[in-house]
Each structure stands twice: as structure tokens, then as C-alpha cells.
Amino acid sequence: MSLAVGGAAAAQAVTTQSNFNTNVPRFQQSHYWEYQNKTTSSASEVRFSSIGGGYTMNVKAQNGANGNQYSEQTAISTGSTRSIPNSTPSGTATRLIVTNNTWTTVQVNVTGWFKTN
16 A cells, blocks of 8 residues: 555555654654544554664544644554554544654655554
8 A cells, every 4th residue: 555645645444554764854843644434442553674874753543523732642663563552443444644853954764664543
């Protein structure tokens, strides 16, 4: 499955992994992944297969209906699979937001997979 970055994309039910290979902006600017309809009450998941330059990433989920953002998971490193708290109700669009650390002065390439459930 391909990853739409930025812009609007049709929401779809995703309980399988969506692969990504993208650059996360510098200075902790947000990188938004596509909206997907939440189909379960489970947490979302993300795995970073590689993170350029030895940096770490931060990830949180966002409810597409009301903009609520949930608990951010920080300092996620290469090779880590993390559960991302996501209280978005089933049937509602949700997405993951990825940032690096405040003083990261370069874009950081990341690869891996995510699923919003």
C-alpha cells in the first residue's frame, strides 16, 4: 500500500500495515500521514525500520473529526515497534503525526510501517 503525504486523501479502513519512506521536517515540525478510518478500539502502531542519522522520532495520533491529539510516544528509535494511544472512535478518520526533536536541524529520512487500526 502506498503512502499519501500531505494534502487530502480518501479515508479507508486500515488494520494492515502501510509502508512509508519519507522525510520528517527539521526543528520538530509535524509530518502528517494520511487519514484512515479507525475500525477497532485498538491502539495504532508504528515501526521505524530505519531513521537517518541516528535520530529518534515522536509519534501521536489525531482524531480527524474533532482534532483531538492523544498521548505522544517519544524517543522512538530504529528497529522499534510502538503502540500509539489512539482514542478515536471506530468509524472515525484518524491519522498519525510524526516529529523529530526540537533541535534537529536537518530533514530526517524514515522508513517502516504504520497501521491506525
